[in-house]
Amino acid sequence: MTLPVWIEVHVDDVALDAAPFWRAGARWAESAAALDTLARRAEAAGGRLSFRVREGFAGRDKSGFLRGLVARGHEVGWHAHGKRLRPARDAVLAAGGTAAVAAPGLVQVGVRGRRALLEEARALGARVVTDRVEAPVFAYQGWLAWEPLPGLVGLDVSVSPFDWGILVRKGRKVVPGRLDAEALWARIVARSRLVPPPGAVAFFGATLHEHDLLGPDGPRALDSLAGLFERLGPRLQTSGSVARAFRPPDARPPPSTRYDRLLGAAHRLGLRYEQRLGPAPETRTVTVAGRSVTARRIGPAAPLAVLVLVHGGGSGVHQGLTPFGFAEAALAEAGLAAWSFARSEGERPPGDPGTVAETRAVLQAALAEGRPVVLLTWSAGIVPALRAAVELDDPRIALLVDAEGPADRFSLVPPGDPDHALAQLDPWDDAAWEDREAISLVGRFGGRYLRLQAEEDHVHGRMAWHARRMVAAAREGRLNGDGTLLPGRLDAHGPAILAWIAAAVADLK
Secondary structure, three states: OOOEEEEEEEEHHHHHHOOHHHHHHHHHHHHHHHHHHHHHHHHHOOOOOEEEEEEHHOOOOOHHHHHHHOOOEEEEEOOOOOOOHHHHHHHHOOOOOOEEEEEOOHHOOOOOOOOHHHHHHHHHHOOEEEOOOOOOOOOOOOOEOOEEEOOEEEEEOOHHHHOOOOOEEEEEEEEOOOOOHHHHHHHHHHHHHOOOOOOOOEEEEEEEHHHHHHOOHHHHHHHHHHHHHHHHHEEEOOOHHHHHHOOOOOOOOOOOOOHHHHHHHHHOOOOOOHHOOOOOEEEEEEEEOOOEEEEEEOOOOOOOOEEEEOOOOOOOHHOOOOHEEEEEEHHHHHHEEEEOOOOOOOOOOOOHHHHHHHHHHHHHHOOOOOOOOOEEEEEHEEEEEEEHHHHHHHOOOOEEEEOOOOOOOOOHHOOOOOOOOOOOOOOOOOHHHOOOOOOOHHHOOOOOEEEEOOOOOOOOOOOOOHHHHHHHHHOOOOOOEEEEEEEEOHHHHHHHHHHHHHHHHHOEE
């Protein structure tokens, strides 16, 4: 994919603040000269840069330098460190920049101050915010544009300054490092290999500072960045131009026409299956590598199809059909049976070999009934379910119904959960994520894929980009994928969900 790239230069006034007052003018000129050289290197390659300027540098611009950068096609927005936003905005506007793009200082204010800072920036005219976020609140920050507030587009920085030498750790201290444009290029190439969901605005963004271009290492840093610009060419765009393509999503995965009609009919009927008693369940034991796994089977002895429930998190025996909002009696009435199982060692991260082995064993027990098998997964259960199904490659596993499963390394880790089992994995290390991402497995599944997604995702809130990615990947795979969106929460639509599953099972004949 030709991924647009924006590179943002923060003019942090470090050189100005460090200079005695009688040297401030000379220091300003040195910074301006370095910025001008960098801008000309980008122009020579056919690209443009984004500048974020604080009030000190903008206020000392008496020669029209920043206005000249804008005239040459670069972007000059305002920058603050979590405070004095209005003076920064006003100084940049007076120097010929824009109020519409800003880096207001999310790092400095932290999680608690985040919303108030964004609201203040929006009130000051910001329409695009580019900033580094230390505690993500949206799964695809740094890759997909989004709306942190209505009317405010977020283009979060894609790469840590530690990843390309801008900063380094020495013991407990963080100190300036040595800019490594080759390392940045490697990250851009890696991100460019990913296929974004249909309708999303994907990008790569990185920031550096004016003081990274000064001092003894300044000429080398400028030359290194010039080489990067030559590789990027016109892909090097301003952040504002990237954000112009953004349209607020409706959170809707590609819809199914036939199944949407069935869902609507089920809603109108207003069925209340949960008031009926279901068949007596059977508790069985499945042996996996010498371990005994408790499984539970419900439904008629000769069903139309057998469902295998694979849950994320805790025991599937305890959760049962609860996430899907319909009762066991309703399943039996539809002529369907279902297996669920309890993980032998409780909660384990998606992709854990033990969970995959247990899923595979329960799948084999269901296949032994001689009926078509349907995988019905909840949340991160999609990962072991897909791995087991791909490994077995049995055509009788004819259908996979995925309810709000995470698609990839971005959506597997809940935003703001640093203690999650996968939170410490390097997002740039493909080997660490091998066989953990459903997006890389669904195209190898031999049956049909159907996605259930509620507007209020149980982990990510009003976000369905992971659903879009999964449906698109399934459509590129061995059989077509399909999807539907349900208002509110998923478990509020039990009759509709069951009607959809029953209709899909009928299509298997």
